[in-house]
Amino acid sequence: MRLHVPIRLRWSDLDAYAHVNNAEMLRLLEEARIQAFWVNDEADGTDAGAPGAHPVGASTAVLDGRPGAATLTLIARLEIEYLAPIPYLRAPIDIQLWIGKLGGASLDVCYEVYGPTENGSATLYARATTTIVLVDAATERPRKINELERAAWTPYLEPTIAFTRK
Amino acid sequence: MRLHVPIRLRWSDLDAYAHVNNAEMLRLLEEARIQAFWVNDEADGTDAGAPGAHPVGASTAVLDGRPGAATLTLIARLEIEYLAPIPYLRAPIDIQLWIGKLGGASLDVCYEVYGPTENGSATLYARATTTIVLVDAATERPRKINELERAAWTPYLEPTIAFTRK
């Protein structure tokens, strides 16, 4: 089972080669990850019931990512393969996410970045894995994944990505 | 008559104060302007018929903004008032655009940036005007607004913004 997060490119994601910049790609993954995993709390001024407030499976959105929250989510490691440059696209790209590994205090989130579907097929632009560590904001030390989180994420466990270049 | 362009914030639009950065706000205006005015050409790999490919009034979308196009659109001037800091919002903000002035080779695009509507009202975060000059890409000199463009844009002529701080 995968999450599908539609992300709209911005023209400013392009660099001077008129392709989505390599670093900017990480921002797209970040945005997909936040929409998939962060709880959508009305306390930050967002109407959780507003249209579009929860574009993806809310069942996985159990982390409070706001500055000041009790848990920080730190990226410890990232691996990405860029398979084809992404041109400017008006229709949203489709970022698919799943969990490649659920550890004690960390998880591996896997991503495949597809273009919009045309004539039944879509281009695979990139594949990536990020290792995320849950950190207690007060002690600044890793903290265990709790039962609520484990239950929310376990359905999205799938084999991790086998990268072709090494 | 105004165009309404829904723009979804990204978490990376925030700066270290946890508000949308002042410079990033210009990217949001840029994105709204592109969605409102740039023609959505299949030649750039976008399926113009794809869902979401034309979120706003396609009637104003008559400019070809791609690198290599015959016309460049340059920003000559920008004025913006920041009325309130924008926090992280999950629901799209509502950027309203209209044309404050249609000159010979330039136009003033006006913007009001609203938060998502809650309980019938929405916060006005910023007001801005940009002067855009149409430039012939070959000669690099301003070129006249043509009849097609003038016809497409005239319905959106409204009084320009009277900024309060000067």
Place this chain on the structure above:
Amino acid sequence: MRLHVPIRLRWSDLDAYAHVNNAEMLRLLEEARIQAFWVNDEADGTDAGAPGAHPVGASTAVLDGRPGAATLTLIARLEIEYLAPIPYLRAPIDIQLWIGKLGGASLDVCYEVYGPTENGSATLYARATTTIVLVDAATERPRKINELERAAWTPYLEPTIAFTRK
């Protein structure tokens, strides 16, 4: 009297037209402003005595801009004229700053953005003014410019910019 802040472009400042993006230009102004006005405090992990830690006139650097500081500096208004597109340049650009107006709780910072000097002359790329309001972080209300700040900034008072397009 003006402050001169050398700012090195990054390749990622360019957009798909291979020029410095309009929004990115504000980040360059922001960076120049921070180097000119923010105090350089060792408490944030920076060695104030390190080479390059204080590239510009430290006498104006009396504001504590860190998140959590007692004063917030908010941009209330920005006006900018883009006179020529900036290509990728390896040598630093020269952002000149001065103060166009010292009010009770706000100041206007003026900028001229020059390219590197070649053969004795430099291209003027942009001119801008930002109105900055000092806000008490606790009450979230404007607070008066104090005597220390006024003394530090008064030597840099110069006539404000008369923009040509209006």
Place this chain on the structure above:
Amino acid sequence: MRLHVPIRLRWSDLDAYAHVNNAEMLRLLEEARIQAFWVNDEADGTDAGAPGAHPVGASTAVLDGRPGAATLTLIARLEIEYLAPIPYLRAPIDIQLWIGKLGGASLDVCYEVYGPTENGSATLYARATTTIVLVDAATERPRKINELERAAWTPYLEPTIAFTRK
């Protein structure tokens, strides 16, 4: 032998956690790579003799990276370990680069990102490897590393990074 590229942070590199954003870190690596490997051509408007135009070993700077050049340099793969969050620092960080592998049409560039040296030591914030493919811009196919490039880069061959997390 390593290249040392001093890179000055910008305040806008920080995200809402007040640390350098993970994606932004790739821009810092990109900037270091460009300064290390791209030829500094006066034809792009840069005065190659200007102070600061060549901050690092010009001997490795043999690639023409400008849009329109005969060779494109594409990132095919990236791996990065974030060892500690980077706070806002005024003094430049020290990005060290070397070549972990010189293939036929591709090379692995390795990076270690250090903070400014204080009291004789510096914090290691991140380690990364990027696989770069040289692509013929006309045919869009990989092209061989030529003798000039191989001679320029061979002195900087060092063992590649052994990442600790896998």
